[in-house]
Amino acid sequence: MSEPTTTTPHAEPSDRTYVGIALLLGVITAVEVASYYAEDALGAALVPSLLAMMVVKFVIVVGWFMHLRFDSNVYTRLFVTGLVLAVTVYAAVLATFRYF
Amino acid sequence: MSTSASPTLESTPGSGHHSATGLSNAKLAMWAFLGSDCMLFGGLISTFLLLRTKGVVRGPEVKDLYDIPFTSVSSFMLLMSSLTMVLAVSAIRRGDLARCRVWLVATAVLGALFVSGQVYEFTAFYNEGLGFTTNLQSSAFYVLTGFHGTHVGVGILILGSLAAMGDRDGLGPSPAETVEIAGLYWHFVDVVWIIIFTVVYLIR
Numbered sequence: 001m002s003e004p005t006t007t008t009p010h011a012e013p014s015d016r017t018y019v020g021i022a023l024l025l026g027v028i029t030a031v032e033v034a035s036y037y038a039e040d041a042l043g044a045a046l047v048p049s050l051l052a053m054m055v056v057k058f059v060i061v062v063g064w065f066m067h068l069r070f071d072s073n074v075y076t077r078l079f080v081t082g083l084v085l086a087v088t089v090y091a092a093v094l095a096t097f098r099y100f
Numbered sequence: 101m102s103t104s105a106s107p108t109l110e111s112t113p114g115s116g117h118h119s120a121t122g123l124s125n126a127k128l129a130m131w132a133f134l135g136s137d138c139m140l141f142g143g144l145i146s147t148f149l150l151l152r153t154k155g156v157v158r159g160p161e162v163k164d165l166y167d168i169p170f171t172s173v174s175s176f177m178l179l180m181s182s183l184t185m186v187l188a189v190s191a192i193r194r195g196d197l198a199r200c201r202v203w204l205v206a207t208a209v210l211g212a213l214f215v216s217g218q219v220y221e222f223t224a225f226y227n228e229g230l231g232f233t234t235n236l237q238s239s240a241f242y243v244l245t246g247f248h249g250t251h252v253g254v255g256i257l258i259l260g261s262l263a264a265m266g267d268r269d270g271l272g273p274s275p276a277e278t279v280e281i282a283g284l285y286w287h288f289v290d291v292v293w294i295i296i297f298t299v300v301y302l303i304r
Binding site: 012015018019021022025026029032033035036037046047050051053054057058061062064065066067072074075078079080081082083085086087089090093094097099 | 121123127128131132134135136137138139141142143145146149150153168169172175176179180182183185186187190193280283284287288290291294295297298299302303
């Protein structure tokens, strides 16, 4: 290593691992789209399953591609604070307007 | 913690500015920005969700115009741009600047294809009678997806600039960190689209 890249040492995933993760994300996206067309078959399970797949993709990208899984917890706290604040505030807004 | 009482310190040459915690100031700033950007997109997404349920007084509903196969391909391209971005970061960490630039250009090209798809979609919607001011729903849709597209556009400029800078000196004292921070922004744009694609397009 000719230069320090982060202040927290961590095991960098290999390029092969990144390709595997990207393929997994692609497969999940394909399942999402397939679910959209299987609305009649899935019924009430459609929305929860789509949301679950969305969360899985979100966590994978943030954790692996953005390296939160390997970096300092301070970065995670900064990001999660903003995320939780946004979800809480706008869930309250939607509830106020009787969206749910 | 015991290294210095000053709020910031500069660590070893070539590693950029780091805070007293030992963390990079620039990276901290980017994460703080991304956390705050959640509020921006949260507001835009919830506004669209609210207005979608109200129906429309005139013009078509946005959901009737979606071309899911087309948007799925666009989404896939943006998703794969995250792969090329992380490969660029991986390459620069190994000190392979040439390969890093190739991946940066590939990422920018995939981003440009995504934005082109968005322009095509907007044009198709407009031709179907859904303008920016046609109804509240269309305004919310164009503002949300337009803001995201603008974020992608800014990302393309950042990546293009990094790729064009050429040598290691052009990327600042810590090339790997510079590319990594640009990557954080790019991945965030991808993550926001993951939410928009599901909440706006797939859930009706």
